[in-house]
Amino acid sequence: MDYLLNGGKLVIGLVALLVVIRLLGKKYLSQMTPYDVVYLLVFGGVLEESLYDEKISIPMFLFSVVVWATAIYAVEKIVTLSNPLRISIKGETDRLIHDGKINKKLMEKNQLEMEQLRTMLRMQGIFSLREVRDLFIEPGGEISINQYAKYKPVAVQDMNLENREEEPTVLLIDEGKIKKEVLDFIGKTEAWLYAEMRHLGHGNLQHILYCEWSKTEGFFIKTNADVSNSQK
Template sequence: MSDMNHYASVTIELISGLVILFIITKILGKTQFSQITPFDFISALVLGELVGNAIYDHNTKLREIVFAAIIWGLLIYLIEFITQKFTKARRLLEGETSIVINKGKINYHVLKKSRMDINQLQSLLRQQGYFSIKEVEYAILETNGLVSVLPKAEFDTPKVGDFGLPLKPVHITVTLILDGEIVYNNLKKYGLKEKWLMDELAKQGISDYKNVLYAEWKENEDVYAIEYDHKTS
């Protein structure tokens, strides 16, 4: 096989592998990324290995990789279906949540069972914004390895309802400009006009949207725009 044919073959296999993985992950859903369980981790490794074989093992034919990936994807889909229908299977395959801090006290037995030490627990708590264990009333170790925290009352963040203040409607923030390009889909979706956007930028002394790194808008608020820092670009 000539070098040109070899590179062409590798290119085709890479593109095919990308398409296969994309289709499988779309079928399995977004939880493959946001809530990775031990089983999902194994699944990702196997899928990666299948595509790797297509690239580096020249004796393995592309149709064999496609077939193996499809079968594996079907197995994962079947297992996901089973975990949704049967609680016991869900516990076996996805694991269970564990209360590592209960009523302000560390549950050492649960920590030991989860193969976690105090330093790891402190690190996970800090990632949630709690820098002292004494601030935590409950901490739950989720199946994806993250910790959910319920703080003690004196360390909890006060809410609007706690002060009896009138409630205001909540609006989503909309991205209007990204990397010097107008996001026309968002303009159209929220009934906004390009001229209106230009007028809003002009109020801030910005004459060309291409000079804007990022701009966002929220209903009943002005457009918030960040220009490129030409000194560092």
């Protein structure tokens, strides 16, 4: 009897989840927000509790699932009517980079470090921050990128140009701090880095927010003067 009871609860839970996903639209298959994670965790808790508590009958479990699904559907409909409420519940898109300037406040708000940002860029096929004009982080954590025009893909064979290979970049200075392990990895020394920075007019490394380097492209540097501190 216990097997049939648990099996029934699992089937009801699966059907309820599929119905809710269907009602909310296909966007939820690819765009998960923090709110979506919360309601899935709540559903998992309800299902787990019902499976291990024999006192919870199928009608009681079904009632809980209906309340859960109704609440989610109601919230989704309400947030479409109120933009401030939608932002407070779902979050909003933040522009981390605008016209090549890094917004430090929004980086801190989203708890992002430079190396994490570089990882996200590499996943988009971009291996240098120099290519990025605008970068947005969506409520679900995905990033949207607007590259500078000269870095946007072009079919080089159509222009009779030689397609030169580029080495991947490495992060050497992050918010004024030298990444010693990265210098060791590329076979360079701190003395070399200091000399190169002085040559480029950066005597004080504390003023450097971001410094990347590659064998083919050389240095790309963002200083504190390139920072935007706006809230949007």
